[in-house]
Amino acid sequence: MMDLAARLAELDRLGLRRRRRVLDGPQGSRVRIDGRDYLSFASNDYLGLAGHPALAEAARAAAAEVGTGAGAAHLVTGHHALHDRLEHELAGFVGLPAGLLFATGYMANLGVVGALVDRHGAVFADKLNHASLVDAARLSRADHQRYRHNDLDHLEQLLRASTAQDKLIACDAVFSMDGDLAPVPELLALAQRYDAWLYLDDAHGFGVLGAGGRGILEHYGITRPDARLIYLATLGKAAGVSGACVAGSADLIEWLVNKARTYVYTTATPPMLAAAASASLALIAGEPARRRHLARLIARLKAGAAGLPWSLLPSETAIQPLLVGGNREALRLADGLAERAILCPAIRPPTVPEGTARLRISLSAGHDEADVDRLVAALAELA
Known part of the structure; x- marks a missing residue:
């Protein structure tokens, strides 16, 4: 029989263990997760309609x-x-x-x-x-x-x-x-x-x-x-x-x-x-204005991230991956953002290839420009 405890410990060692968070309230650009409030860049609610x-x-x-x-x-x-x-x-x-x-x-x-x-x-x-x-x-x-x-x-x-x-x-x-x-x-x-x-x-x-x-x-x-x-x-x-x-x-x-x-x-x-x-x-x-607003947010994030030590992958969509590299480094960056009440998930293998761990920044029409600026400022501070 498979030793599940040992396998889980190995996932911990590799920085690959995943844990669920508990959402309390509606999905949106601001969420309450595990009893704490966050600015969220962690959903696929691209038009801000999940809580409409x-x-x-x-x-x-x-x-x-x-x-x-x-x-x-x-x-x-x-x-x-x-x-x-x-x-x-x-x-x-x-x-x-x-x-x-x-x-x-x-x-x-x-x-x-x-x-x-x-x-x-x-x-x-x-x-x-x-x-x-x-x-x-x-x-x-x-x-x-x-x-x-x-x-x-x-x-x-x-x-x-x-x-x-x-x-x-x-x-x-x-x-x-x-x-x-x-x-x-x-x-x-x-x-x-x-x-x-x-x-x-x-x-x-x-x-x-x-x-x-x-x-x-x-x-x-x-x-x-x-x-x-x-x-x-x-x-x-x-x-x-x-x-x-x-x-x-x-x-x-x-x-x-x-x-x-x-x-x-x-x-x-x-x-x-x-x-x-x-x-x-x-x-x-x-409501096409939702898509126009989202396009402006994408452009603002790209401009703000230009000076960071990590690069955004080429994407014109609401999915803006920030390439970090190592699993633990990506986790530390995500944890640093979480300490600043910003939620942005670290994506690691096997979801992405080895050596390409990243933050998957998901923008939404529910965000405003100040939200993007806050994320960029937090990343610059952590850099």
Whole structure:
């Protein structure tokens, strides 16, 4: 039997042990964690919607009308009119024919990949993909081929050499620990050339990228639906709720309804969450000032961090990673900020490669310029 105590002690020695914090109150730019108040740069609430009263009211009203639980899987009696409405709204919002709700983005990735490729197929995955895409490829039993980060030539070499029956290119649209973007138009061209699916996990781009917040496709001006394109929008980040929606062709969605195991064999999410997500979608579309404010904060952080001994990775998104290097050094820096009532997580291996531990600074439209200045001043003091 595994000696768990010894394994945990080894994690402590390596500076890799993770511990949960307890949030008391709403998520936002200011939070109460473990009984202490912090200025937070530690969430994915990019538009400041997680604590928005309109979302809470939509959920409350729906709960009062239809209750809290769905009570069954979607394919039994759990598919509520609120779920159905949200699927149509989200698909239309991102410009694709149809959509399908999943309980989480993780479950969506496992379900989609497993439904489209098996041991006769191949998944071509960016080396910096999120763990959920890595696990999806492994569990599908397909040939899992990883290409160098955003290296289109390497990807094409792998596609050209593959004899797989079905091919699927899978990648993050915005890479969660680096904040950079996938070259989507070029990836779509390769998918067309080599008769492959292109699956984009836009967890960190939906709601934020594009003038209308429609995500990575709008950012690149991709307006014509392509049957090989599969798009994932996560609803627990910029949208401020929970769950995920996969969008694509009508045939794709019908196939997933029948074959995506993480959709078929689980209870539907509470309808009140779908109501809250619909309210969020209206705010994302109707309040572009949130994205403009976020862009100003990103520029202010970049300017303020220019003189620090640690460098920000190249990112134009709300994810601004400050590269530190060593695990313990990153932890000490995060602890120093925490002592100054600023919360900013230290990200260490295996989430990022060895020697690239960092602070993952997450900006939100809920921050103001003074918040960014306070963070920069604290980092300068710790330097």
